[in-house]
Every structure is written in C-alpha cells, then in structure tokens.
Amino acid sequence: MVFLLAVAIIVILIVVHVLTGTKKKPVTPPQVVSTAAARLGDMPEVLDELGTVTPVATVNVLPQLSGYLTQVGYQEGQDVAKGDFLAQIDPRQYQIDKQQAQAQLAKDQASLAQARTDLARYTQLNQQKSIAEQTFADQQFTVKQDEAAVQADRAAIAQFDLDLAYCHITAPIAGRVGLRLVDPGNYVTQSTSPGIVTITQMKPTTVQFTVPQNSLDKVLQRFHGSDKLSVTAFNADNSRQLATGTLYALGNQMATSTGTVSLRANFANDDESLYPNEFVNVRLLVDTLKNAVLVPTPAVLTGAPGDYVYLVNADHSVSVHKVTLGPSDGKDTVIAVGLMAGQSVVTDGMDRLTDGAKIKVAGARPAQGAGAPASSSTAGMPGKGGRRAHGDASTAQSS
Missing domain, CATH: 2.40.50.100 (RNA polymerase II/Efflux pump adaptor protein, barrel-sandwich hybrid domain)
Structure with missing residues (x-):
C-alpha cells in the first residue's frame, strides 16, 4: 500500500512538472544581408538585337x-x-570584225556617193522632162537605201569598239x-x-538588323524627329565594341512571320573593324530616362507577388515590396513605380528571407553607376537583367 502511494505521488509530481513547465522558444538570429539605397539617375533605353554587316555594294564582275x-x-x-x-x-577576233565593218562602210559610202551623183543628173533630166518620172523616183529610193547602209555600217563599227572595250x-x-x-x-x-572576281566595298558599310513591332513606335518617333539615333555594334560575344554609327533607313514592310521590321545603320568603318556578312550584336539607343529611380539589378526579384524587392524597414526588418520595373542596363534597373530615392533594399543574402524577417546589415553599399554596357533592352520583363525567383516570397504580402 505504501509502495502504491509512493508511485502515485511520483506520477502526480511528473504531471505537475509537465503542465507547469515553461517552454523556451528558439530565437532565429538576424539574417546577414547587404543593402543599397535607391538613387536618382539617368538610364538609357536601348534595344539589343542581332545584326549582319551588309556592304553598300558587292559586285560580281x-x-x-x-x-x-x-x-x-x-x-x-x-x-x-x-x-x-x-x-x-x-x-584579236573583235579587231578583225571591226576591220571588216570599216571596209563595208567604205564600200557603202562609195555606193552612196555614186547614187547621189546619179540623182543630181536625174534631177536635171527630170526637170527637162527627158526621163521617165519612175526612173527619177527609183534613184531617190536608191540614195536613201545607201544612206541607211552607211548608218548600219557605222553602228556595227561602234559595236565592235564596245566589244574591244569589254575585252x-x-x-x-x-x-x-x-x-x-x-x-x-x-x-x-x-x-x-x-565570273572574273567579286568586289566588295569595305567603307563605308552598313549593318542590317530587325526590331520587334512592340518597340517600333518609339523608334519611329525618334527617327522622324531631328535627332539621329545612335547605333553601336559589338562583336559576337558582346565583349568588345566594334564601331558606332547612326540609323539611316527603315524597311517599308513588317515581316508577318516574325513580327519584326528591318532597319539599317550606316558606319564609316575607317578601321575596317566591321567585316562584310559578319554577325554582330547591335545596340540601338532609343531614348534616355532622366532622374529615374535606380536600384542595383540583383535587388530585383520575381516570384508569386510579381516583381518585388525586399525593403529595409526602420526596425531592422524587411518587407516584400512590389514594384513596377523600367529599363535595365544589366547593372542597374529602373523602378518606375514602388520606390523613392533614399529607400534601402536588400541586394545580397535574400535566399532565406521572408516578409518581416529581421536582418543585420553586413555593410550598406553605395548605389552603383549606370555606365556599364547595356545587356537588356526590354522594360519590365521577368527574369531579365539578373532578377531571380524567390520561393519564400510566394506567400508574402506586399507592403
């Protein structure tokens, strides 16, 4: 009986300890991230297309x-x-043919001279009514025939002169x-x-490329204005600038199969860096946005909320912030709607971030310039310019 009482007391103590004991919640340490402040700056609007160096003239002789x-x-x-x-x-054969034509010309000229002499005599006799009228008329026709023969001989000689020139x-x-x-x-x-040989004009030269119909309106507005559109050609792997020219011609039809229109730019090509029929990357400067809100491209993510950034709050937490994107040059991206200059966004370390997570700034980086060569010309397209999907944001709410 004492044993059972002791067991019951032990069980009661264990239950009381379990029920009254406090649970320690695990504390999630702040996520170490890098941040940058949105800034105002200029952003060129460019179209990146594939082009072909097309000579002004190529002649197969x-x-x-x-x-x-x-x-x-x-x-x-x-x-x-x-x-x-x-x-x-x-x-030599054409020289001989010319000599034969010259001899025939001399013969026909002599016949013409004789016919003209006879016509002069027949004219006097006809005035005196000494010959038949038909004889006088026949002699007139003979003179005209001989004159035509002389003209044909001269034409034959001119043809042989041309043949000798063609030799x-x-x-x-x-x-x-x-x-x-x-x-x-x-x-x-x-x-x-x-043929004999092919001659290609090396300089100046042109580059032909196409632009999609969605981008054509802005190109047309600038092309028909007073400003000349600048076109830059890069090598096949986009690692080196080859030449700079200007847009000078647009095609007159849209390709129905591709929805594009052909454009042609003129290049001086004094250093012959553009080689005929070479494939090049073409960058057409359409416009430049002034005082746009810029953030580093790695700060822009794409997920279930759409395009968004992690906005740094005053309490050292982050919130998912939906944005509307503008053009990007690969290094910086324009935020058309959703941010103001001076607001900080996360640029690195967002792999495990969620809405409302605490952060620790490893070292805020100053906003970078937009002087690098452009690598994306389409505004607001998901997945461009270094933006990436972030799975943890699929359930986050925009702030």
Whole structure:
C-alpha cells in the first residue's frame, strides 16, 4: 500500500512538472544581408538585337563577251579604285570584225556617193522632162537605201569598239577584290559563272538588323524627329565594341512571320573593324530616362507577388515590396513605380528571407553607376537583367 502511494505521488509530481513547465522558444538570429539605397539617375533605353554587316555594294564582275582570258591584273585581296584594270580577254577576233565593218562602210559610202551623183543628173533630166518620172523616183529610193547602209555600217563599227572595250575589264566600283575565280588561259563566255572576281566595298558599310513591332513606335518617333539615333555594334560575344554609327533607313514592310521590321545603320568603318556578312550584336539607343529611380539589378526579384524587392524597414526588418520595373542596363534597373530615392533594399543574402524577417546589415553599399554596357533592352520583363525567383516570397504580402 505504501509502495502504491509512493508511485502515485511520483506520477502526480511528473504531471505537475509537465503542465507547469515553461517552454523556451528558439530565437532565429538576424539574417546577414547587404543593402543599397535607391538613387536618382539617368538610364538609357536601348534595344539589343542581332545584326549582319551588309556592304553598300558587292559586285560580281562577269565577262560581257566570249574569248580566252589572256591576263589578270589584280592581286587577291587587293583594294582597287573604280576603273582599275582587272583582266584582259583576247581582242584579236573583235579587231578583225571591226576591220571588216570599216571596209563595208567604205564600200557603202562609195555606193552612196555614186547614187547621189546619179540623182543630181536625174534631177536635171527630170526637170527637162527627158526621163521617165519612175526612173527619177527609183534613184531617190536608191540614195536613201545607201544612206541607211552607211548608218548600219557605222553602228556595227561602234559595236565592235564596245566589244574591244569589254575585252579590257575594269573595276566598276571601288572596293576590295576577293579570291581569283578564273585563271588566264581559260575560255570565258558572256555572263559566265562564277565570273572574273567579286568586289566588295569595305567603307563605308552598313549593318542590317530587325526590331520587334512592340518597340517600333518609339523608334519611329525618334527617327522622324531631328535627332539621329545612335547605333553601336559589338562583336559576337558582346565583349568588345566594334564601331558606332547612326540609323539611316527603315524597311517599308513588317515581316508577318516574325513580327519584326528591318532597319539599317550606316558606319564609316575607317578601321575596317566591321567585316562584310559578319554577325554582330547591335545596340540601338532609343531614348534616355532622366532622374529615374535606380536600384542595383540583383535587388530585383520575381516570384508569386510579381516583381518585388525586399525593403529595409526602420526596425531592422524587411518587407516584400512590389514594384513596377523600367529599363535595365544589366547593372542597374529602373523602378518606375514602388520606390523613392533614399529607400534601402536588400541586394545580397535574400535566399532565406521572408516578409518581416529581421536582418543585420553586413555593410550598406553605395548605389552603383549606370555606365556599364547595356545587356537588356526590354522594360519590365521577368527574369531579365539578373532578377531571380524567390520561393519564400510566394506567400508574402506586399507592403
């Protein structure tokens, strides 16, 4: 009986201890983050597109008559001026044909002189009524026939002069010749393929690219204004600027398959950094936003709330803050709606943040400039310019 009483007392003590004992709640330490203050600054609005270097003129020089190629007067890769000698076709056959035409001209001129002399005599006899009227009329027709024959002979001689000029092939434009397409000794024919040589104008040159229809309105407004739109060309991996030019022409139709319109920019290309048919990255400066609210691009996240930032509160906590984005240059992003200059946002360490979480600033970084080359031209598109999705924000409320 004593044993059972002792057990009951022990059980009662344990129950009382469990019921009256205090639970210690675990304390979550503040999350160490980096922050930056939103600032006012200028942001260029640019369109990044893929373009192709398109020469102003590319000419495939074709022979205009047939014959053996006797001479080639250029070096492969040589720069030539308009009118420079390129190749020679054997002219002897055309010289002989010209001599025959000259002989025929002399013969027909003699016949014409005789016909005119006879016509003068027949005219006097006709006035005296000494010959038949039909004989006088026939002689007039003979003179006209001989005059036409002389004109035909002169035209034939002019044709052979042109053929002799065609035998001496010259550069139709200034530019750079390519690799030799035919060697001396070959028989070439009129418009034979692949031709004698290809000449490409190196400078100035153009770059052709396309822009989507959604961006066309702003381009048209600036293009038809007084300002010239600046176009910058970068190499294929966007690591080096090649040249700077200006937009000078727009296509007259929208491509229905892609919803884009073609544009062409002119480049002086004095250093020949743009090579014909080269693929380049094109950056078209459409406009510049003045005194826009800028934050570092890593501060902008995309998740269930949409585009948002973690706003730093006065009590060292953060809140999910929805924003409307503007253009980005990759380094900074414009906040069109949702922030004011001077407000601080989290730029690093937000992986485990939630709405209302406490933070500890590792060291607030000053806002960075927007001088880096642009890498994104589309305003307010999720996932651009370094923004990333954050799963913990899916249940957070915007403040």
